[in-house]
Amino acid sequence: MKLNTNELPFPPPPAAVEAIRAAAGERLNRYPDPTGLAFRQAAADRLGLEPDWILPGNGSDEILTLLIRTFCRSADSGGDGGGDLIVSPHPTYTLYRTLAEIQNCPFEAVPLNGDWSWNWERVEAVKQRARLFFVPVPNSPSGTVWPAETLERLIPDDGLLILDGAYADFEDGRLGLDLLNGPHGDRIVLTRTLSKSYGLAGLRMGFAAARPEVIAAMAKVKDSYNCDTLALAGGAAALRDADWLDETVRTVLAERERLTDGLTALGFDVQPSGGNFVFCTHPDGQHSARFDMLKERRILVRYFAFKAWPDGTPDGLRITVGTPAETDALLTALESFAV
Known part of the structure; x- marks a missing residue:
């Protein structure tokens, strides 16, 4: 995925x-x-x-x-x-x-x-x-x-x-x-x-x-x-x-909102996004471990570790908005994560 x-x-x-x-x-x-x-x-x-x-x-x-x-x-x-x-x-x-x-x-x-x-x-x-x-x-x-x-x-x-x-x-x-x-x-x-x-x-x-x-x-x-x-x-x-684009964008934005709500319910802080993706962090800081867990389950997201950013978070996850089924699979996997 x-x-x-x-x-x-x-x-x-x-x-x-x-x-x-x-x-x-x-x-x-x-x-x-x-x-x-x-x-x-x-x-x-x-x-x-x-x-x-x-x-x-x-x-x-x-x-x-x-x-x-x-x-x-x-x-x-x-x-x-x-x-x-x-x-x-x-x-x-x-x-x-x-x-x-x-x-x-x-x-x-x-x-x-x-x-x-x-x-x-x-x-x-x-x-x-x-x-x-x-x-x-x-x-x-x-x-x-x-x-x-x-x-x-x-x-x-x-x-x-x-x-x-x-x-x-x-x-x-x-x-x-x-x-x-x-x-x-x-x-x-x-x-x-x-x-x-x-x-x-x-x-x-x-x-x-x-x-x-x-x-x-x-x-x-x-x-x-x-x-x-x-x-x-x-x-x-x-x-x-233009009609195809408008309908597609509406679909993506609705799924982005559902993804954001699901991540928030799991304790993530989700940045407001204008794209077809979200960037999120978790208070426990276990972003790399979550990335590895998802990868083992063949769910690919993007892990970012930031260098030379004195004022920002050290790392986090960027997740593309997928289909409803992909959102469900992602959230289920993240819910099962144990520190």
Whole structure:
């Protein structure tokens, strides 16, 4: 039972599957559209933008890589200062640090307060030096959703704020759009993936939304055919099926509430979450032991042990929202745990 990678427990939109089948029978002998125009139009319509504000990517992880390659100088690029600084909060998605290291760019993490709020003294110490500031909304592993006025304070003095919306559809699919359309929108980039809310993790499809000049700069750096024909077709069809998404999100949120209530009844402290997962801790601190017990029963959740987080919990469990049957099995296993 896989509750550790925040995948959707349901099949993707039928319209996406049909579009993939149709594309597979038509023109796989030809290269895909290098600009992904049909997908860009579908993504733009979803967010109320124009297609030249959209850049498709091979999952949103490729978009994160393109941002660094486009806008950051590496430490060995020959310029002054040892490269452009990349920043993210801590704890959060660890890929930000990894991508910075791959591109040989300096990286700094800003430790959050123990309640997952921002320490503004720490933020100000790095914001003026940051070229890219990666912030997931909602955050992972906590599920924290910071309000727009908080996010606006994170915009670097001379750089870009990247609002990574991998889980945005479970809170508000328009998260970050007010900032993108606001007076500082030229320093905002939104990223989205179809791996989570659309159930298309196996397809690898995502995109960036930003001002046209930012998108144009990134387009110069991407590979010619970075998204294949099947992904473009399936992704566009999924984005157009708003009714399917709305119903799926409602189902996930209802099960998230049931999971939260069940964990709370077992004595866990559960963080409020805007994602398709919850982060929880138990007063006895036996998170690693519970993780091992669940793994022995073939129930996979994510165990986090946090380093260099002076104000926060030392560890905890992140659990993906699954089907009702999976929630029942998980709660039954946790109820049987004996310290």
